[in-house]
Amino acid sequence: MTPEFPEDIQHRVISTDAIDEIERYQILTSLVVPRPIGWVSTRGQDGTLNIAPFSFFAAVSASPMLVSLSIGTRRGVAKDSLQNxxxxxVFCVNVVTEMHLAAMNKTSASLPPDQDEFVFADLPVATANSVEAPYVANCPAVFECQLFKEVDLGRVNMIIGEVVAVRLDPSLPTIGDSSFVDSEALRPVGRLWGPAYTLLGEVKILKRPE
Ligand SMILES: Cc1cc2nc3c(=O)[nH]c(=O)nc-3n(C[C@H](O)[C@H](O)[C@H](O)COP(=O)(O)O)c2cc1C
Known part of the structure; x- marks a missing residue:
């Protein structure tokens, strides 16, 4: 049965100038949903391993293969991931799947830059092939990235990374003869608002019109 949709909605129009920073954040992040989570792993200058989640994370382009992250400041200081x-x-972006939901959340804690966050979250570590950066050894899908471009947005920096290699669990099935990874087998986590996350719901397949 087709649901009934209203013909018109009397929208509440909110001027973004009239609301504060918190409200802007809450409206934006609860409407751009679900957001994938880029779980960014880096090495500090002194060799300390760092990992933190970023849900201002997006695919930018396939060729060149680019992803973006927006990393904010903390009390006016760049977060450890950004400094690294x-x-x-270089950095790795680990795709967050159901098995890592709790560990991902743990790694969002504000820890001193000399604390190993892989040890803190009890995560197995390995070093990427093409870049000198750590990744989560049991993560089914990882992007190995080089810094491509940085855009200064004021209190936020947008990092565009070029994916120079993709690590994939060979047991992950693909769709037919293609290289599309089967989403249901991947079990990705999406971020909703604040502490709310979602797993995949119903998957619908629609043929593109000619
Ligand atoms: C699911 C999730 C998504 C997050 N997304 C972002 C984000 O997009 N940008 C950001 O600056 N902080 C984000 N955070 C907060 C950072 O993970 C947090 O500030 C972290 O401590 C940064 O670590 P670092 O100082 O080791 O880089 C997010 C936190 C969570 C739990």
Whole structure:
């Protein structure tokens, strides 16, 4: 049965100038949903391993293969992930799947830059092939990235990373003869508002019109 849709909605129009920073954040992040989570792993100058989740994360382009992250400041200071990306020019983005939901959340804690966050979250670590950056050894899908471009947005920096290699669990099935990874087998986690996350719901397949 087709649901009934209203013909018109009397929208509440909110001017973004008239609301504060918190409200802007809450409206934006609860409407752009679900957001994939880029779980960014880096190495500090002193060798300390760092990992933190970022849901201002998006696919930008396939060729070149680019992803973006928006990393905010904390009390006016760049977050450790951003400082490490600046210093090393490389990072890995681990795709967050159901098995890592709790560990991902743990790694969002604000920890001192000299604390190993892989140890903190009890995560197995390995070093990427093409970049000198750590990744979560049992993560089914990882992007190995080089800093491609940075855009200063004021209190936020947008990092565009070029994916130079993709690590994939060979047991992950693909769709038919294609390279599309089967989403249901991947079990990705999406972020909704605040502490709310979602797993995949019903998957619908629609043929594109000619
Ligand atoms: C699911 C999730 C998504 C997040 N997304 C972002 C984000 O897109 N940008 C950001 O600056 N912080 C984000 N955070 C907060 C950072 O993970 C947090 O500030 C973290 O401590 C940064 O770690 P670092 O200092 O080691 O880089 C997010 C937190 C969670 C739990």
């Amino acid at each position: 990306i600046h210093q090393q020019g």
